[in-house]
Amino acid sequence: MADTAVHAAAGHDDHHADHGGHYTSTGLSNNKLAMWLFLGSECLLFGGLISTYMLYRGRHTANLGPDQVWDIPFTSASSFVLLMSSLTMVLAVTAAKRRDDRTTNVWLSVTALLGSLFVAGQVYEFTVFYREGLGYTTSLFSSSFYTLTGFHGVHVTVGVIMLLAVVGMIIRNRIPGDKAEVVELVGLYWHFVDIVWILIFTLVYLIPA
Amino acid sequence: MFTTGTKLLIGSAGLAWLAAAVYGVAQEGALGTIGLISAAVALSLLAGVNAFVRDSNVSATDTEAFDTSAAAQATARRSLWPLLTGIGLTMLALGMATLPAIFVLGLIALGAGLIEWLVQGWSERASADRAFNDQAREVVADPLELPVAGAILFAIIVYAFSRVMLGMSTKSATVVVFSVVAAIILALGVLVALKRRISVPVVTGVFSIGLLAIVAGGAIAGLNGERDIEVHETTADLAEANRCGTEETEADSHASQTVAAKSNPAATLIYDGSELEIDEVGDDGQVGTITLPRSNPTNVMFLNESEGEARLVLELHPAVDADGVAAGPERICTTLVEDGGRQIMTVEFDRPSFALEAEGVNYEFVVAGSDAAVEVIVP
Amino acid sequence: MALIERPRTGDLTPAVATPEATYGAFRRPVHSTGWKSWLFTIDHKKIGIMYGVTALFFFLVGGLEALLIRAQLAGPNGTILSADMYNQMFTMHATTMVFLFVMPMAAAFANYLIPLQIGARDVAFPRINAFSFWCFLFGAIFINTSWLLGGAADGGWFMYAPNSSVPFSPTNGIDFWGLGIQITGVASLTGAINLIVTVINMRAPGMTFMKMPIFTWMAFVVQFLLVFAIPVITVALFLLMFQRSFDATFFTVEAGADPLLWQHLFWIFGHPEVYILILPSFGIVSEVLPVFSKKPLFGYPLVVFSGAAIGFVGWGVWAHHMFASGLGPISVAVFSVATMAIAIPTGVKIVNWTMTMWGGKLVFSTAMLFAIGLIVQFTIGGLSGVTHAVAPSDTQQTDTYYIVAHFHYVLFGGAVLGIFAGLYYWWPKIFGRMLSETLGKWNFWLMVIGLNMAFGPMHIIGLQGQPRRMYVWTEARAGEGFFNLGFWNLISSIGAFVLGFGVLIFFYNVWRTHFGRHKAPPAPLDPWDARSLEWMTTNPPKEINFDRTPVVSHLDEFFHRKYEDRGDDHAGYEPVATAEEVLAIEEANADDDVHLPSPSYWPIILAFALPIMAYGVIYNILLIAVGGIIVLLAMFGWALEPATAPDSDYDPPSDGGTDLELPTHG
Amino acid sequence: MTESSTLRSRLRTAALALTAAVVLASCAQDAPQDTWDPAGSEAQKIHDLQWPIFLIAGIVGLIVFAVVAVCVVKFKDRGQPIPEQTHGKAWLEYLFIALPAVLLAGIAVPSVAVIIELNDTDNADCVVNVTGQQWWWEYDYPIAGDGSICGYMPSGESGSIVTSGQMVIPTDAKVVIRGTSRDVIHSFWVPRLNGKRDMVPGRLHTWNFHADRPGIYAGQCAEFCGLSHANMRMEIVALDPVDFQAWIDNQLEPYQSPEDGTLAADGEAEFIAQCARCHQVDGLTDADGELVVAHPEDQVYSGAAPNLTNFATRNTFAGATWDLLTEECRDDVWEADPENFGERYLAGVDRDCLNAIDLRAWLRDAPAMKPMYTEPEQLEATDGLVRGMPYLALSEDQIDSLVAYLLERK
The missing domain is CATH 2.60.40.420 (Cupredoxins -  blue copper proteins)
Structure with missing residues (x-):
């Protein structure tokens, strides 16, 4: 099934290569520019959430504090996995630019799997914290922690679904427009989500409260 | 002019009428007669219908029928959806008898199956061109299928794998398993990407096996249950168990020693090893008593400047009702605070100080295991 | 899904079947007339008009709320509104005016004019543009349904915590408010990204940034402010939603929360928001003044840079809304000085506007009157702003009517007068008929008199110590003599009604121009002897905007095509061509093969799902799932849909002439 | 030149009128919450800071109004030729950046001093x-x-x-x-x-x-x-x-x-x-x-x-x-x-x-x-x-x- 998709897609791509995309004043693609702006806006979103957490992380009167619940080795492992997924995303983008659909699909799938693994790790972590007595409404620390990391988790989830959908669209040859660019856009988003996690991991987990 | 089929039916109908008459006269049985008459009526009706539609025969001159008649349509293609609908129905029944979760899953499977069935049926009648019909199906179904399939796959992995992790007996095991699974995925990715000769069925097969393994692992782990995760002790537990002493407890391990700069406490209590000094706005270096508001949660900061560890305790002396049940906790305390460490305590007083005087007690901040104390006046 | 907006060509051409038999209900909407052509349109001009109509409707709603407030306060111990109703009224007055009138009105101008001013055929993402509008409309309707469902929000538009928590505001009003602002926020954010990309990428050949019309520049700055300000309020509103609907404790003081968190988040958004409201009007008057002075804008680069500077510094002054909040002297001092600094670029604009008029050849059309009105009225607001940039002085003035006076001079005297200048100026461009100048002058003078009568006395009321947001004021603290509160409150209320009457004249003018017995004739091509690119096409513009993609070589390109410098040193300009002649050249050299993207169902469907989810948050969690499924379906349907419809969707099937590509300039 | 001298005299009258209005306002003791009627040292500090700022703001405002008024009267379209298409004068623009900057710096210094004074809660x-x-x-x-x-x-x-x-x-x-x-x-x-x-x-x-x-x-x-x-x-x-x-x-x-x-x-x-x-x-x-x-x-x-x-x-x-x-x-x-x-x-x-x-x-x-x-x-x-x-x-x-x-x- 993938093989036929590869052939069909190659033809499709050739057509667009001739086409050469649209003229823009700056030569930048509209889509990419929009994605950058969106990510710029997302920076402020996470900025707000991180600020909230930083303000509230010490506020857990008579309840569990951050350093009492963290499991740094585990979170380090899952952070590393998310980082690796950025690498596989890069490979996917490179393959897409080579118009190698098969390899693109492989790396997109691996990225999606690693992303799912990360979210699974987060679900595991949340469950453990909850069992240890840290509910969502237990303290300001817990509310702001779950909100911040939960928001990030939702972003990863959306990213994984996007990745899987792109794989599906490539297989079915249903991408309107420049395939490599679509993969690249999803890649931009994915890298952004990764970078935000590095920030969260450093500020939330590594710097002692 | 009658077709062959019509002739047969007309003959049968006539025979049935005859038999009914004979039986009715000869046997005098009402039931049998009614049965035979019914058959005769039915056969007559069928004969009439058949005569009218001419035994569904297509006239050779009716060219339109070549395209529009059912026989001219492409045969229905293989379809997964009746199966899914069936599974959905079964689960629905099963769910009603056993678990509501299965019922809901059945409902979802039923809905998904029916919708897909409808879409496929619609698309197969879209035109005579099979390739085009497939594309038409995709135009309608892709917006649903792609994200939903992605989301389901994602949910399965996340749920199953997190069960596996929760089932691990130790924390270090989770790290190992997590890393190993990630490494396997990566390695497989490299393998498939480099070895271009690996065919699609193989990849699909490996992927399915992997998925199956995770689901199976998740199921087993789910049935086995989670490892024992103990509820962490907190200072609230300490106060309840009257353990606000000098010994180190679980609540004290890894306890925070710093407080955000913007906490804006009403007062800071500084312990220097022998005395509790009060640092209050507009009122510096006061010793002995502090006035704090009634019925208002107030933040008080504890700063330990003694050589060792210290724990601040507030004795609350709650009102006791007729049944001897206290209106609130006896006391609240911080965790053990290291030298130079600080911690916030949120306090609230329900009764004014003079109400306690009658009982011969007062509100008091004390450092556990020392004589340092500050009396709280609540107006 | 801004990801995939590119057209693909020819994939789905059916081999045998006719379109009727294949796509049935799934044909793309391709109507160019009738209500469906509006509902599913992705034409930036139609969307701009819809923005404008909706915004003006909410202007009337907000105005009605204002009049009720002033009626209540005309005398001591007013009884027209109950305390509860009054609190809802002033909350919704501000919310309506800020989020549902001025912001969408600016979006209306930006949508309609930016592509025309930069010589583009549409915005970069036409479907997202439609989505933004529907989001805004549904969000606005959603907020206002709270009036019928137990009462509107009653915490003020600033919605300070913890007064916004459930115990202090038990009705659902604040839930409606927060979720509704969230939805209109989505509209603003997507709209902003769209317009930024449009301005950066879709300028006509030759139009460098420093040759861009000034309105486009100011709107461009505003879109950046939106991109970065909206997510901050989004965070705040999320926290509020979790607080109110899911028992989180972000603002629960008993749990140790700090109520100032909300204030910081709100004002980090809220102060840039002020510039979001005012800069588009600055852009409008910077267009209007040169046209009616027959001179280019004085110091164009400086006006551009000061606009950008205002946008930039605007991020560093949010805490001047919190001088009384107890921030500590260092923060207060820093923010106080930063706030004074922002007066400099604002002052630059005033100077440049007056210098534009200086030495000009002034024509006092209604648009020009409104523009001059803005200079004068905004100056008053700006200067009273300086008095509370000084933090100690602000501790006396903040939360009094003096502040109400200040920001009404800035927002009514500034933003709204600018909007009216724009309406009168561009009306013939947009609707092809000119509003009556006589009625326009009545409109202007009544509005200016009403504005000064309504808001001028508030300076006195505030300095005499009357706080804001009080549902009654009392004789006991009114004092006697010239500055007594009773007299000036009454004057202010009378002024408000004069102002309201002035605004109604505008609507009468519109009705008279288009429907009355004295219906105006079609407007001339270039009624104002205008200077910028949007006038270099028909009134109203064709769907493709320009017959030929213009090639730009000057700032004020249109002017330079009509006039040529016969002397030296810019002093001897003489007309060389009429507008008709300029246009005739363009028409004669029309681009063949202009292709516009097709309308789409998905934007309105996607937008419609959002209020469903919002009702779900308030009433039943299952509704969220329903909305979520619609969102998923619409997003993927959208993503998989080519930008242009296949020929087969047209009835009769298109001949392929108008459905292929987005504008191509080269 | 007569025009500019009448302008100057108009300005002077206006400034005087404004000063009078400000003085009047500060003397009015009518409403009990009058912010211009200090009765304690803290309010006095604020007042001493704010009235000159009101005055400066008023004067700046009058200058702007006067210039606008002159424009409106003097440069009305009376059929004059198309004016010079000047895009600005650099020195004038810099001047109008520098002037408010200096003025605001002059306001900022005492403001910061008063902020610090008002927040001094030691030695109660x-x-x-x-x-x-x-x-x-x-x-x-x-x-x-x-x-x-x-x-x-x-x-x-x-x-x-x-x-x-x-x-x-x-x-x-x-x-x-x-x-x-x-x-x-x-x-x-x-x-x-x-x-x-x-x-x-x-x-x-x-x-x-x-x-x-x-x-x-x-x-x-x-x-x-x-x-x-x-x-x-x-x-x-x-x-x-x-x-x-x-x-x-x-x-x-x-x-x-x-x-x-x-x-x-x-x-x-x-x-x-x-x-x-x-x-x-x-x-x-x-x-x-x-x-x-x-x-x-x-x-x-x-x-x-x-x-x-x-x-x-x-x-x-x-x-x-x-x-x-x-x-x-x-x-x-x-x-x-x-x-x-x-x-x-x-x-x-x-x-x-x-x-x-x-x-x-x-x-x-x-x-x-x-x-x-x-x-x-x-x-x-x-x-x-x-x-x-x-x-x-x-x-x-x-x-x-x-x-x-x-x-x-x-």
Whole structure:
């Protein structure tokens, strides 16, 4: 099934290569520019959430504090996995630019799997914290922690679904427009989500409260 | 002019009428007669219908029928959806008898199956061109299928794998398993990407096996249950168990020693090893008593400047009702605070100080295991 | 899904079947007339008009709320509104005016004019543009349904915590408010990204940034402010939603929360928001003044840079809304000085506007009157702003009517007068008929008199110590003599009604121009002897905007095509061509093969799902799932849909002439 | 050139007119919350800073208006040729950046100095705790380690003073308030003594007051605080040292029950039955001789109700929104000379001066006078706790006795 998709897609791509995309004043693609702006806006979103957490992380009167619940080795492992997924995303983008659909699909799938693994790790972590007595409404620390990391988790989830959908669209040859660019856009988003996690991991987990 | 089929039916109908008459006269049985008459009526009706539609025969001159008649349509293609609908129905029944979760899953499977069935049926009648019909199906179904399939796959992995992790007996095991699974995925990715000769069925097969393994692992782990995760002790537990002493407890391990700069406490209590000094706005270096508001949660900061560890305790002396049940906790305390460490305590007083005087007690901040104390006046 | 907006060509051409038999209900909407052509349109001009109509409707709603407030306060111990109703009224007055009138009105101008001013055929993402509008409309309707469902929000538009928590505001009003602002926020954010990309990428050949019309520049700055300000309020509103609907404790003081968190988040958004409201009007008057002075804008680069500077510094002054909040002297001092600094670029604009008029050849059309009105009225607001940039002085003035006076001079005297200048100026461009100048002058003078009568006395009321947001004021603290509160409150209320009457004249003018017995004739091509690119096409513009993609070589390109410098040193300009002649050249050299993207169902469907989810948050969690499924379906349907419809969707099937590509300039 | 000289003279006239207006405004003593009429050193600092800024702003404004007016008159289209298409003059533009920058720098320096001064809360002579609550203010006077209150040593035994509505402070003393709130954000503002400062729950904010002469200074909650925001007022009463000492001693006098058989004695019983659930009267004992301790936290969402121990020494009630004195007696106190003021104020409320109409109306149906959340259907979110004084269904006789009892709380 993938093989036929590869052939069909190659033809499709050739057509667009001739086409050469649209003229823009700056030569930048509209889509990419929009994605950058969106990510710029997302920076402020996470900025707000991180600020909230930083303000509230010490506020857990008579309840569990951050350093009492963290499991740094585990979170380090899952952070590393998310980082690796950025690498596989890069490979996917490179393959897409080579118009190698098969390899693109492989790396997109691996990225999606690693992303799912990360979210699974987060679900595991949340469950453990909850069992240890840290509910969502237990303290300001817990509310702001779950909100911040939960928001990030939702972003990863959306990213994984996007990745899987792109794989599906490539297989079915249903991408309107420049395939490599679509993969690249999803890649931009994915890298952004990764970078935000590095920030969260450093500020939330590594710097002692 | 009658077709062959019509002739047969007309003959049968006539025979049935005859038999009914004979039986009715000869046997005098009402039931049998009614049965035979019914058959005769039915056969007559069928004969009439058949005569009218001419035994569904297509006239050779009716060219339109070549395209529009059912026989001219492409045969229905293989379809997964009746199966899914069936599974959905079964689960629905099963769910009603056993678990509501299965019922809901059945409902979802039923809905998904029916919708897909409808879409496929619609698309197969879209035109005579099979390739085009497939594309038409995709135009309608892709917006649903792609994200939903992605989301389901994602949910399965996340749920199953997190069960596996929760089932691990130790924390270090989770790290190992997590890393190993990630490494396997990566390695497989490299393998498939480099070895271009690996065919699609193989990849699909490996992927399915992997998925199956995770689901199976998740199921087993789910049935086995989670490892024992103990509820962490907190200072609230300490106060309840009257353990606000000098010994180190679980609540004290890894306890925070710093407080955000913007906490804006009403007062800071500084312990220097022998005395509790009060640092209050507009009122510096006061010793002995502090006035704090009634019925208002107030933040008080504890700063330990003694050589060792210290724990601040507030004795609350709650009102006791007729049944001897206290209106609130006896006391609240911080965790053990290291030298130079600080911690916030949120306090609230329900009764004014003079109400306690009658009982011969007062509100008091004390450092556990020392004589340092500050009396709280609540107006 | 801004990801995939590119057209693909020819994939789905059916081999045998006719379109009727294949796509049935799934044909793309391709109507160019009738209500469906509006509902599913992705034409930036139609969307701009819809923005404008909706915004003006909410202007009337907000105005009605204002009049009720002033009626209540005309005398001591007013009884027209109950305390509860009054609190809802002033909350919704501000919310309506800020989020549902001025912001969408600016979006209306930006949508309609930016592509025309930069010589583009549409915005970069036409479907997202439609989505933004529907989001805004549904969000606005959603907020206002709270009036019928137990009462509107009653915490003020600033919605300070913890007064916004459930115990202090038990009705659902604040839930409606927060979720509704969230939805209109989505509209603003997507709209902003769209317009930024449009301005950066879709300028006509030759139009460098420093040759861009000034309105486009100011709107461009505003879109950046939106991109970065909206997510901050989004965070705040999320926290509020979790607080109110899911028992989180972000603002629960008993749990140790700090109520100032909300204030910081709100004002980090809220102060840039002020510039979001005012800069588009600055852009409008910077267009209007040169046209009616027959001179280019004085110091164009400086006006551009000061606009950008205002946008930039605007991020560093949010805490001047919190001088009384107890921030500590260092923060207060820093923010106080930063706030004074922002007066400099604002002052630059005033100077440049007056210098534009200086030495000009002034024509006092209604648009020009409104523009001059803005200079004068905004100056008053700006200067009273300086008095509370000084933090100690602000501790006396903040939360009094003096502040109400200040920001009404800035927002009514500034933003709204600018909007009216724009309406009168561009009306013939947009609707092809000119509003009556006589009625326009009545409109202007009544509005200016009403504005000064309504808001001028508030300076006195505030300095005499009357706080804001009080549902009654009392004789006991009114004092006697010239500055007594009773007299000036009454004057202010009378002024408000004069102002309201002035605004109604505008609507009468519109009705008279288009429907009355004295219906105006079609407007001339270039009624104002205008200077910028949007006038270099028909009134109203064709769907493709320009017959030929213009090639730009000057700032004020249109002017330079009509006039040529016969002397030296810019002093001897003489007309060389009429507008008709300029246009005739363009028409004669029309681009063949202009292709516009097709309308789409998905934007309105996607937008419609959002209020469903919002009702779900308030009433039943299952509704969220329903909305979520619609969102998923619409997003993927959208993503998989080519930008242009296949020929087969047209009835009769298109001949392929108008459905292929987005504008191509080269 | 004549044009510019007329312009100059016009400007001069305008500037003079503005100065006159500003002076007029600063002299006006009409509204009790006039922000241009300082009566204490803190407000004076603000005033000294703000009036020159108003003046500068006014002058700048007039210049702009004048230039616009000149443009409008002089450059009207009278058929002149197309003007020079100038895009600006660099030196002029730089000048107009530099000018406001210099002007604002000139304003910024003294502003920062005053900000620092206003926030200096060290070396207080007197500390008062101020707590805002929907919709009234509570003041309590912390007892220092040596037993002194607000820098004054009580003549008798020291104890807590809790009051509401009117905050009494000594003149010529640096009074630091430590403010917070029990529910939402309120703002403490007495314009003639100082600017406003928000009182934020969970935070402790300080602010200075320094009254130059005895008198009553009106204020009003300035941060929107919900339903009855308009009805949340406050007054600062400044007394000279002798009178302030007398006030403290009076506040700390032990509780005296009304004489048996009087209407007030009935009132005491009514009070214990109806009012003492929420309102504390220090020293009040019930029939068994047990101390009566109010538990407002069981009834009121925000957790407190005004302490009524010395109710009749105050001039206001219900969030300082209604006067306890008749209009005549009120004016007598408010308009008293600084020398006589203390005496008039310390006289408190007696039967002749009592504003019985409003007080009785309040006891009859408080929520009807001041919007508050007291109806059961409004209290779902607070588990039945009221926000404000509920309707108590008191009979006229009960009200009579309560008024009599309250009048004796001096």
